[in-house]
Amino acid sequence: MYDKLIDHIHQNTPGPGIDKQIIAEYFTPKCYGKKEHFLKQGYICRLAGFVIEGCSRNYMLSTEGKEVNIGFNFENWWIGDVCSFVNQTPSLVNTQFLENTTLLTITAKNHLDLLNKSQYFREYTNKLRSKATLASVQNLSGLSESAKTRYRVLLEKYPKIQQRVSQKHIASFLQITPEALCRLRKSEIS
Amino acid sequence: MYDKLIDHIHQNTPGPGIDKQIIAEYFTPKCYGKKEHFLKQGYICRLAGFVIEGCSRNYMLSTEGKEVNIGFNFENWWIGDVCSFVNQTPSLVNTQFLENTTLLTITAKNHLDLLNKSQYFREYTNKLRSKATLASVQNLSGLSESAKTRYRVLLEKYPKIQQRVSQKHIASFLQITPEALCRLRKSEIS
DNA sequence: TAAAACCGTTGACCTAGATCAAGACTTTTA
DNA sequence: TAAAAGTCTTGATCTAGGTCAACGGTTTTA
Incomplete structure (x- = not known):
């Protein structure tokens, strides 16, 4: 189990491992x-987790209380709200598991210790976080595309997402209704 | 000039300064x-900058080559694409000044040195970056609101943005056309 | 194992915002 | 300082996707 994380670190950051x-x-x-x-809005994110097996969704609440999915977390990725974790302030983000999931978790204190202790781990963390930030900025600009294009891009990024995530949640991430996604898929096939 | 940055660091991070x-x-x-x-897509972000005076916009290109604004940078904020800066890989983001602008710039190497040298500066950087990430995630989920709501939220965040940024660029950030923004403003006043 | 709740699909209709076009006003450039 | 380019506004029309309702299939719960 630990090997999965060790491999991930090493694959993302050249160095001693x-x-x-x-x-x-x-x-x-x-x-x-x-x-x-894993995390609810208003609570402080006290743990970060590396997904060994399973998956989850991150969502926020709109002004009318509607859940809006902002991303998914599959194997070999981190979960937890970075802003809440780093500042130990209440989170605005919710994380809910979509499957039974196994994580390797680390406390904020341990994470800070490890960062201060290891320049290598710092480099890894910086890289990972910067990639996560880029991903959300890409999703942001991506919303200017049509729903069909967004759907195609999502399937390219996660080819197996349809087997693991319900259409309801995919639709929410695409910021369309489940009905619209249903029609979109029908037109896509033909 | 340096004082502006020193103040900003100290206001955001308790500690020795x-x-x-x-x-x-x-x-x-x-x-x-x-x-x-300041930065063009495809180039590596070799400098980060702290805005002393002036402002800029960050934008990405859609699949059809249309510019989509993903954010603005005013005084007392950082500019530069974190992902490109940290990994020294080609950027996907463009940054263009909207006014004559003065920055305090730092090279990637100097930034890394400072991070390794000062735990305090590391803490500051982590906090700032985590806030920036939260902001883009909030913008992402915010796009599920109506254009009118997004506009109101933007004006709350930057009350003076209308004096400094053209409607064209505000519309692009809101992901609507300038025409739609124009009508929206008219209806807002009455 | 029956009832209730949830999910995906389809149809009918509606609306926020897009597109296209044109005129007035302002800014930039030569 | 005149011409050219860009910006804001308004009108007419169009469309992607929303809303509401209904039905069959599946999963959850009692």
């Missing part, structure tokens, strides 16, 4: 059930 | 003209 022993010391495995929340 | 001497050593003032680009 990180000892399994250190990972085992700083990270704790945790299991969550489908539909369970 | 940073010596003026260090700032002067690591940062270089630069002036740019209106319409000039």
Whole structure:
């Protein structure tokens, strides 16, 4: 299990890598059930997690209380609201598991310790976070495309998403209604 | 001039602050003209800048080559594409000045040195970046609101934006046409 | 295992915002 | 300072996607 994280770090950051022993010391495995929340708006994000198996969605609430999906987290990616985690302030983001999920979790304190201790881990963290930021900016500008284009881009990025995520949640991420997604898919096939 | 940055760091991060001497050593003032680009898609972001005076817009290109504004940078904020700056990879983002602008700039190498040297500066950087990420995620979910609501939110965030940024660019940020913004403003007043 | 809740699909109709065109006003450039 | 280019506004028309309603299939819960 630890190897998955170690590999991910090493694949993303050239350098010495990180000892399994250190990972085992700083990270704790945790299991969550489908539909369970990892983080709720208003609470402080006290843990960050690396997805070993399973998936989740991140969503925010609109002014009328409607849930708007802003992203999905599959294997080999991090979950947790960076802003809340770093500043230890209440989160605006919700994270809910869409499958039974296994994480390697780390506390804010441990994460800070590891950052201060290892320049290599700092580099990895900076890279990862900057990529996550780029992704959300790309999604932002991507919303200027038609729903059909956004759907195609999503399928390119996550070819198997249809097998794992309901249309309802995909539609919410595309910022269209489930009805619109349904029609869009029909027209796409033909 | 350096004081503006020093104040900003100190206001955002409790702690010892940073010596003026260090700032002067690591940062270089630069002036740019209106319409000039700070960063263009495809190029590597070699400098980050702190806005002393002036403003700029960040935009990306849609699949049809249309410019889509993803944000504005006013005084006391950073400019530069974090992903390109951290990874020294080609940027997907463009940054263009909307006024004559003065920046305090820092090279990627100097920034890395300062991060490795000062835990305090690391903390500041982490906080700032996490806030920037939150902002783009908020904009992303915000696009599920009506154009009128988005416009109102923008005016709340930047009360003076109408005096400094053309409606064309505000419309692009709201992801509507200038015509739609014009009508929206008319209806808003009455 | 029956009832209730949820999900995807389809149809009919509606609306926010797009597109295209044109005129007045302002800014830039030669 | 005159011409050219860009900006804002308004009108007429169009369309992608929303809303509401209904039905069959599946999953959850009692």
